Amino acid sequence: MSIIADNLSAVRQRIDAVARKSGRTGEDINLIVVTKTRSVAEIREAIACGVTDTGENYVQEAELKFGEIGDIVRWHMIGHLQRNKVRHVVEFISMIHSVDDEALAREISRRAEAIGKCIDVLIEVKVSGEPTKFGIGADEALRIAEGISQLSGIRVSGLMGMAPFLADPRETRPYFLQLKELWDKLPDEQRLYLSMGMTQDFEIAIEEGSNMVRIGTAIFGQRA
Numbered sequence: 661m662s663i664i665a666d667n668l669s670a671v672r673q674r675i676d677a678v679a680r681k682s683g684r685t686g687e688d689i690n691l692i693v694v695t696k697t698r699s700v701a702e703i704r705e706a707i708a709c710g711v712t713d714t715g716e717n718y719v720q721e722a723e724l725k726f727g728e729i730g731d732i733v734r735w736h737m738i739g740h741l742q743r744n745k746v747r748h749v750v751e752f753i754s755m756i757h758s759v760d761d762e763a764l765a766r767e768i769s770r771r772a773e774a775i776g777k778c779i780d781v782l783i784e785v786k787v788s789g790e791p792t793k794f795g796i797g798a799d800e801a802l803r804i805a806e807g808i809s810q811l812s813g814i815r816v817s818g819l820m821g822m823a824p825f826l827a828d829p830r831e832t833r834p835y836f837l838q839l840k841e842l843w844d845k846l847p848d849e850q851r852l853y854l855s856m857g858m859t860q861d862f863e864i865a866i867e868e869g870s871n872m873v874r875i876g877t878a879i880f881g882q883r884a
């Protein structure tokens with residue numbers, strides 16, 4: 661087996677093992693394979709191993725890769741998205757994890773509606789209290805989720821968040837707990853996905869209720 665195949669299989673086993681601690685299985689956890697900076701060849705290799713969802717951070721890079729790979733996977737935008745770039749992604753993106761203001765949501769909806777699409781969006785919440793660049797506070801997240809719930813080109817389907825990078829991943833637990841508690845306050849129809857957990861902390865995130873993890877390094881190795 662190749663390294664990517666090996667790594668994927670190990671990650672899937674770890675996801676399944678930790679999901680079982682809370683009465684779920686690996687099938688209940690959506691794995692988004694984060695492909696930023698990875699080559700088309702590497703992505704194809706992952707797809708050959710059954711990967712169905714890929715996450716990209718940068719619009720231009722995502723566009724180029726979509727051009728080569730096409731819609732044999734679902735493309736997720738997980739990086740910050742500027743309003744003036746929305747028109748470049750609506751055609752091929754299935755889910756946008758990084759909606760952190762209402763005007764951005766309205767633009768996504770408007771553009772999606774114009775081409776007869778409905779795009780899943782997650783509200784990106786800043787829970788770390790750290791001066792991270794993007795994401796919004798808890799109260800504001802609920803307010804925005806409500807404010808954009810009627811737009812017909814998007815479907816508000818949950819929350820995304822990141823814990824701060826801590827030397828001991830176990831210390832991320834309170835941040836994930838906070839996000840899960842916020843997610844529980846969403847109306848039923850918006851409580852589909854809780855996107856939290858990356859290479860260094862996905863097991864903790866799943867223990868705290870995540871059902872969608874975004875993993876790159878554990879699958880492809882350290883970025884050059």
Ligand SMILES: *Cc1c(COP(=O)(O)O)cnc(C)c1O
Pocket residue numbers: 694696717738739858859860874875876877878
């Ligand atoms: C890069 C990135 C990931 C994946 O991080 P790894 O540590 O490589 O697993 C997940 N989410 C976001 C928002 C990212 O930018």
